[in-house]
Amino acid sequence: MTKLFSIKGLVSGLFAATAALPALAQDNLEIVGAPTPGAMGFQPAATELAHDLQWLDGMLLVIITIISLFVVVLLAWAGWRYNARRHPEPASFTHNSPIEIAWTVIPIVVLVLIGAFSLPILFKQQVIPDADVTIKVTGYQWYWDYSYVDEGFEFSSYMIGAPATGGQNMLTPEVIEQLNEAGYSEDEFLLATDNAVVVPVGKNIVMQVTGADVIHSWTIPAFGVKQDGIPGRLAELWFNADREGIYFGQCSELCGINHAYMPITVKVVSEEAYAAWLEEAREEFASLPQSFQVAAK
Structure with missing residues (x-):
């Protein structure tokens, strides 16, 4: 007899899978590309x-x-x-x-x-090289949407603590708890996102950048890349990260009242970790869970 999952059970399973994705890519990753208070130099070059x-x-x-x-x-x-x-x-x-x-x-x-x-x-x-991974990034007021073109899935990325993730753009106890659950500390507030871009180390990554409403700009200082996302146009940038770790960026084009609250998180992982993340991401972001069955009519 075919079993039907309740909506409540399905939603709980989806949230559990979502929470597991950042942790999978987060394990043993050092925060490399992040701003340092009072510093004047560059972030460590990773490309x-x-x-x-x-x-x-x-x-x-x-x-x-x-x-x-x-x-x-x-x-x-x-x-x-x-x-x-x-x-x-x-x-x-x-x-x-x-x-x-x-x-x-x-x-x-x-x-x-x-x-x-x-x-x-x-x-x-x-000069854009042949891509090992192609990702289309679309800027919205005020979050990012990422589509893994060759894998057939996409997801949105919000700042942890933004209104869309249950916050108020303030470091409250609830936001601290969200940061800790995602594997971050209070120092990463305003930098960390609920879903990160995950890419393999040593591979050519091509980002196709555009905007859905106004002009945004996708930037990762440690990668030396910055590209405006203009509505109606598709621009490209590329990078090849030579070091595993977590890297942060920000929208770098004034795009509205919450411009300061649309950060970028990129996790550079090993090829094995990337393959494992892809397997989970395909199921979470592109299809129903494998255990979900539709009742026969």
């Missing part, structure tokens, strides 16, 4: 793109520092060497060809040098 960007930033900082020091020293020397006390009679020349050539040629050389290093890094971001 080749991020390593390139941080190296380029360091190189530009050296060039800018040298130019700034040179200008300051030159101004100080000119002020001391040619002040009114030392030179009561001002010079009457109108131009100096060698200096004029120098201040034209040297900036051109500096700009060509910067371009020679920065353009390849820019092109590397823009």
Whole structure:
């Protein structure tokens, strides 16, 4: 005889499965990409793109520092060497060809040098490689929706503690309990989401980014990626994470009153953990539980 599950039992099973998914991908994962209070540097680079960007930033900082020091020293020397006390009679020349050539040629050389290093890094971001995993991300006011294109399932991702997850955008005891149940601490409030993007380490991940209502922006600083999601358009970014861990980002385009409450959580896991998560996710997000049976008419 076919057994029918009650609606209450089905809903309870679904919530239990949902709660188990983050824990499966969370086990033994270090929080790597997260903002640090009072810090001024970059988050640890976890992709080749991020390593390139941080190296380029360091190189530009050296060039800018040298130019700034040179200008300051030159101004100080000119002020001391040619002040009114030392030179009561001002010079009457109108131009100096060698200096004029120098201040034209040297900036051109500096700009060509910067371009020679920065353009390849820019092109590397823009040239999308063949994808091992393709995920379509859609920004909504104010949450994210993720569709694993090749796997046939999708889910929404809300900040833990947002109104949609039973919170009030405040760190209440109930929200702390939700964070703890998901494997996070109070420090991850405003960063952690109820459902995270899970991807395998060392694989090319292509994100197809768009917006459903207004312009949003999908960003993970530790990956060195940022792409605006514009309604009616589909843009792409890619990354290949070289380190397992949990990484956080935020919508980076002002999109409305709750713009600050639509974070991004990405969990980079081993291929084995990713395969296990996929198996659970296909059942949870794309179909009814395997034990559920429909009564015969």
